[in-house]
Amino acid sequence: MAIITEEQEQRDSQNDTRESTSISHLKTASPSSPKANPFTFWAYFTLTVSLITLLFVSLSSLSPQDPKTWFLSLPNELRLHYSKGRTVKVQTDPFFSPIEVFTIEEGRKASDRVLIVHGLGCSSYSFRKLITSLGLQKIRAVAVDLPGSGFSDKSVVEKELDGRYVGVLGRLSNVYDDIKEKGLFWAFDQIIETGHMPYGAELEIKPSYREVVKPLKLGPEEVGRVLGQVIDSMALSPVHLVLHDSALAMAANWVSENSDSIRSLTLIDSSPTKMALPLWVIDTPVIRDFVLGFSILYKKFLNIYCSRSIGSSVAEAHRVLLKGRDGRQAIVEMGKKLNHSFDLAEWRYSKGIKDMPIQVIWSGNCSEEWNEEGRRVANLLPQATFESHSGCRWPQEDVAEELAEKISKFMSSLPKNTELPVEEPVPEHIQKMLDEAKGHDHHHHHHHGDGEHHVHAHTADFMDAYGLGHGWAT
Numbered sequence: 001m002a003i004i005t006e007e008q009e010q011r012d013s014q015n016d017t018r019e020s021t022s023i024s025h026l027k028t029a030s031p032s033s034p035k036a037n038p039f040t041f042w043a044y045f046t047l048t049v050s051l052i053t054l055l056f057v058s059l060s061s062l063s064p065q066d067p068k069t070w071f072l073s074l075p076n077e078l079r080l081h082y083s084k085g086r087t088v089k090v091q092t093d094p095f096f097s098p099i100e101v102f103t104i105e106e107g108r109k110a111s112d113r114v115l116i117v118h119g120l121g122c123s124s125y126s127f128r129k130l131i132t133s134l135g136l137q138k139i140r141a142v143a144v145d146l147p148g149s150g151f152s153d154k155s156v157v158e159k160e161l162d163g164r165y166v167g168v169l170g171r172l173s174n175v176y177d178d179i180k181e182k183g184l185f186w187a188f189d190q191i192i193e194t195g196h197m198p199y200g201a202e203l204e205i206k207p208s209y210r211e212v213v214k215p216l217k218l219g220p221e222e223v224g225r226v227l228g229q230v231i232d233s234m235a236l237s238p239v240h241l242v243l244h245d246s247a248l249a250m251a252a253n254w255v256s257e258n259s260d261s262i263r264s265l266t267l268i269d270s271s272p273t274k275m276a277l278p279l280w281v282i283d284t285p286v287i288r289d290f291v292l293g294f295s296i297l298y299k300k301f302l303n304i305y306c307s308r309s310i311g312s313s314v315a316e317a318h319r320v321l322l323k324g325r326d327g328r329q330a331i332v333e334m335g336k337k338l339n340h341s342f343d344l345a346e347w348r349y350s351k352g353i354k355d356m357p358i359q360v361i362w363s364g365n366c367s368e369e370w371n372e373e374g375r376r377v378a379n380l381l382p383q384a385t386f387e388s389h390s391g392c393r394w395p396q397e398d399v400a401e402e403l404a405e406k407i408s409k410f411m412s413s414l415p416k417n418t419e420l421p422v423e424e425p426v427p428e429h430i431q432k433m434l435d436e437a438k439g440h441d442h443h444h445h446h447h448h449g450d451g452e453h454h455v456h457a458h459t460a461d462f463m464d465a466y467g468l469g470h471g472w473a474t
Helices: 002-029 038-060 067-072 076-083 124-136 167-182 186-194 201-205 220-233 247-257 279-283 285-293 295-305 312-323 327-336 368-380 400-412 428-448
Strands: 086-090 099-106 113-117 140-144 155-161 209-215 239-244 262-268 358-363 385-389
Touching (some): 076 312, 099 124, 099 220, 113 124, 124 312, 140 220, 239 247, 239 400, 262 400, 279 285, 279 327, 285 295, 285 312, 358 368, 358 400, 385 400
Parallel strands (some): 113 140, 113 239, 239 262, 262 358
Antiparallel strands (some): 099 140
């Protein structure tokens, strides 16, 4: 028994030795794990950030700054739309130069007049089908691009104090400006005539200015001035005013103060506090570069918030108009100046509104939240006629003919206007040409009998052969 026990213990000892040896061999044979290098992560991180930054800079610089170059790069649909319109000069501020506002119209002159004002983010191009449908119903329909939108001016040149040159550099800059303006030998002439050096102490207080292009920053007051001048210059008063989306918040005060110029008011999905296009998307740096940088993303953006049926070419046209010529910045600034505390319930009781015929046309096919907003607006305007349409919040893109039918029906339900439209005023320089032509014609008749002479006068800037108005042709 003792012998058997000793042999078993020896075998167990040998097995333990083998297992220990194999485990030790495996540990020796297994490769050592690589040590993590922290510089690899930061290298990839820096490279990724640099590529993203380069992409954003490239996207931001795609729009050409030269207006003529920008126009020639537009899709054919936009160029055709522009060629059908005209520009009207308006004064938004008495201390600044006039700006040009683009308008387009359809229909006969001697008929009821409709002026369509778009919301932020779209333009007269969005209403091209609506004004065509209204024109076919013998209505003079006019759509306007508010400043900062569409083909209207989106920026202004301002003079500001130049702080780049101070002290000695400032004085040298002033001397250089005087030489450019008055000539190289002007200083020597002054020394001979007066006996004094012209560049004395008075030069130190001479301010230096530079011209800077800045996007327009218009609020409701300036928008009201624009509408009033467009109505006057195009002889639209009294007009059936159509306000879309955020146009109500921009024009409400002007409407109540100028009710004599308005026959009726139609609100198309126009909420005083909720606009269709979320401005934060086109204002946030990273998000705006992606959304405005790619056509497919901007189309998806419009499909979600504005119009479900908008096509790729139309979405691209809206993107180009919003992105070009400081349009995005101007729209964002106008959105910041909207009257967000506007009270629709108080506004309806104002002197010019309480007796005004009002129609509300609202989407019944957008969302339950938007349907609830429509019911709220209808309750706040009990005197208004409420209609629903089958489109979304930009219905002019979805159901233009349906909207035209509802607007025309509402207009025909009102008492007929017996007032004849006022002829558009003839500018002074055109009148002078006409007077000279009459004198020449009289002289021509005196010598030759039956001769004729025709002069054509234009009261606004129409498009030239290249589709550019006078403001862009230079």
